Amino acid sequence: MxxxxxxxxxRDFLPAEKARRERVLGVIRERYAAHGFDEIETPVVEEYSRLHAGIGGDxxxxxYNVLKRGLDAEAVRAAAEDSVAVDTARLADLGLRYDLTxxxxRFYASHRAELPTVFRAIQSAPVWRAERPQKGRYRQFVQxxxxxxxxxxxxxxxELIVATLDTVDALGLEGATVRINDRRALDWMLDGFGFTAQERPGALITIDKLDKVGPEGVVAELRTRALRQAQGPKSQAQGPESHAEGPESHAQGPESQAQGPESHAQGPEHAAVDALEAFLRRPMTLEYNPYGEGQxxxxLPPEAPDxxxxxxxxxxxxxxxxxxxQAGASADIPLIFDPFLVRGMGYYTGTIFELAHPSVEYSLGGGGRYDGMIGRFLGQDVPAVGFSIGFERIVDLVEARADAAAAAVVLVHDRDVPLGELLALKSALVGQGSRVRLEQRTKNxxxxxERAASDGYTAFATVSSGATSETLEVKPLG
Structure with a gap:
């Protein structure tokens, strides 16, 4: 079978969980709309060439790609000819969206003439990625x-930060903060340390692990990367087993000198790693600086660009x-400058940020400025910046409110109650603003x-022939 x-x-969602997700989504939409954002909708599929134009990063x-309609076996064989792998671009013309950005x-490029000069958009919809499924990582999820x-x-x-903080406050997640940085500041720092433009992408991938492996782990990984690059094609020709032999394997030739401190002078990237390490280990004063120019x-290194x-x-x-x-008085600013916040998307061109909450160690959302993306469609750059809430993470943190279904009633009726009376009674309660379910009485x-309560109902009433909304005795569930 x-x-x-x-x-x-x-995943499938049972009624109670679906109702909770819709309630959280409703709060998000309502708060964003209150801040002047307008909701739009785009198709779940986009053209293959657009999704693979080099603007979506990893x-x-x-x-998920969609095969062209009407393909036969001969067409599939033709796409694989003279190629190690099948040429997907010859087989697919559409794909499921992997994000909403x-x-x-594409939407803005299509409708620019119909939109205001400054356009504020809301999008809340599912996206699809062929992830390796694991806890907290799904192949279909809502953004x-x-x-x-x-x-x-x-x-x-x-505006984005204020609207987002207001939204998480409305969901009962007060105390959230936003870590903030600028990709231009990162590029300036890495350039000052001595990393070349070609080395920066790889260095950023490693630096992004700073909060997980610490300065020692980042420096060690960067040194390994620099060593492999210094050895050049010769090291690549040794075979994959050469990287698995352990530290002693590096002592078999002249390149073994890379294991000591003197190796730091072998190439420009070694010097850059030295400079980064010195910066990470620099002495710091302990006084607290709130977010602002002082912090x-x-x-940042001295003489950061004004x-x-x-x-x-x-x-x-x-x-x-x-x-x-909003607080009615002077409030502590909920921003934290993090000079090594990276965020993985390659299309960010300026400010980047992540949403943090003290109840969890992982981020609850993030975003940044991507001024160059729309220009890929229009032929001229258009400034753009976005913030994405991690809906799947946030919905798990939001506690169910007791009043979420305060007027949800189950009418338990006897078998002999006329259908017309039941529907008239249900319609009367619905007209008063209640959510109503009819259930025929069972032995158990x-x-x-209990099942009704798990579905979000909070009250019940037993119905006999002749009952009216005025005579109905409604009792709380549980």
Missing amino acids: ASVNPPRGM NEKLA VPLA CDIDIIGDPSPRAEA IRKL EIVAHLVQIGEAVAAARGT LKALL
Whole structure:
């Protein structure tokens, strides 16, 4: 027999869980709309060439592709000729969206003339990635994005951050903070340390692990990378087993000198790693600096570009003003400058940020500025910045509210109650704003009521012939 389970990495949702997800999604949409964002919808599929245009980063490798209609065996064989792997581009013309940013860029390019100069968009919809399924990582999941297109100023980032913090507050997750950085500051730092433009992407992948492996782990991995590059093609020709022999394997030739401190002078990337290590180990004063120019300059190397610092400071000032007004008094600014925040998407061109909450160690969302993406469709750059809430992570943290279904009633009726009376009674209660389910009485009434409670119902009433909404005795469940 065929499996009755959903595909790996995808899930079914029972009524109670579906209702909870919709309630959380409703709060997110309502708060974002209150901040002036307008909801749009795009198709679940986009053209293959667009999804694989080099703007989706590693997500492009995880895309689900849709075969062209009407392909036969001969067409498949032709696509594989003279190639180690099948040429997917010759077989597929569409693909499921792997995020909401690429579709938004295409949407804006299509409808620019119909949209305001500064466009604020909400998107909340499922996306698909061919992930390896594991806890917390699914192949189908919901993204909730807000984006501002057409505004290059710090106001755009500040609006996104304020709207997002307001939204998580409304979901009962007070105390959230936003880690913030700028990809331009990262590039400036790495350039100052001595990493070349070609070395930076690999260095950023390693630096992104800083909070997991610490400075020692990052430096060790960068040194290993520099060693392999210094050895050049010769080291690559040794076969994969050469990397598995252990530290002693590096002592078999002249390159064994790379194991001692003197190896740091072997090449430009070694010197860059030395400079980064020295910066990570620099002495730091212990006084607390709230988010602002003092905190930013303290955490960056000397003489950080004024333009970048000013942009980050203005974002903080705007967020502080908004949060202070909302709180009715001066409020601590919920921003933390992190000079080594990377975020993996290669299309970020400026500010980047991640949403953090003290209840969990992982981020609950993130985003950044991607000024170059829309230009790929229009032929001219358009400023754009977005923030995506991690819906699947947040929905697991939001506690079920007792009043979420306060007017949800199960009418347990006898078999002999006329159908017309039942529907008239149900319609009367629905008209009063209640959610109503009809259930015929069973021998095991307790099990019936327990199931109703698990589905989100909070009250019940027994119905006999002649009952009316005025005479009905409604009792709480549980």
